[in-house]
Amino acid sequence: MSWAGQFGDQYIERNLELTNFKYKDTDRLNVTKSFFADIPRDASILELGCNVGSIIRILDSMGFTNVTGIDVNSKAIEIISKAHPHYKFINCSIEDYIPYVRHDLVYTSGVLIHQNPTDLPAITEKMERWSKKWIFGFEYYTPKFERIDYGVPLYKGPYETLFHGKLERVEHHGGHVYYLFS
Numbered sequence: 592m593s594w595a596g597q598f599g600d601q602y603i604e605r606n607l608e609l610t611n612f613k614y615k616d617t618d619r620l621n622v623t624k625s626f627f628a629d630i631p632r633d634a635s636i637l638e639l640g641c642n643v644g645s646i647i648r649i650l651d652s653m654g655f656t657n658v659t660g661i662d663v664n665s666k667a668i669e670i671i672s673k674a675h676p677h678y679k680f681i682n683c684s685i686e687d688y689i690p691y692v693r694h695d696l697v698y699t700s701g702v703l704i705h706q707n708p709t710d711l712p713a714i715t716e717k718m719e720r721w722s723k724k725w726i727f728g729f730e731y732y733t734p735k736f737e738r739i740d741y742g743v744p745l746y747k748g749p750y751e752t753l754f755h756g757k758l759e760r761v762e763h764h765g766g767h768v769y770y771l772f773s
């Protein structure tokens with residue numbers, strides 16, 4: 592099972608509901624908005640693993656103008672490209688992505704949790720290198736890293752401890768950690 596294959600395609604259906612905030616997770620919507628509230632609306636933003644855009648939808652509603660998303664799943668990229676034609680989307684893995692410019696803000700939302708822990712240092716190092724100013728994250732939280740049975744690998748953990756910048760803000764809501772580094 593993989594994100595690029597059948598598991599990833601099936602996930603899109605469930606995530607479309609999440610993207611439309613049909614479920615009662617207004618908390619996630621409000622907390623995410625508050626973390627991006629002070630970011631200039633013309634900041635260049637890169638999401639790694641954007642899927643069909645539960646966060647990108649929020650950024651669009653807030654008036655952000657310069658957003659790029661990458662995802663390893665081609666169907667997700669097809670759907671999100673149509674929904675947000677003024678943004679840029681690339682069907683690519685984090686491992687293969689070569690950014691030609693650095694972005695003001697680089698973020699993940701529910702993506703580090705699906706990486707093999709041994710790959711995390713290389714990914715967070717890339718995020719720090721690709722970011723000019725901010726790193727944002729929304730990931731499942733537990734005080735110690737632990738694997739959950741989910742179909743594809745899923746690890747909860749203290750993801751905010753993996754970055755080296757200045758921790759501007761960290762909050763825990765509903766089993767998740769939100770963090771912003773500068």
Ligand SMILES: C[S@@+](CC[C@H](N)C(=O)[O-])C[C@H]1O[C@@H](n2cnc3c(N)ncnc32)[C@H](O)[C@@H]1O
Nearest residue numbers: 594640641642645662663664684685700701702
């Ligand atoms: C749980 S979903 C989160 C989607 C989205 N960020 C959100 O918050 O709704 C994980 C997404 O990350 C993508 N993904 C996982 N590993 C990836 C990798 N190594 N490179 C690029 N995309 C990846 C998957 O295809 C999937 O779309």
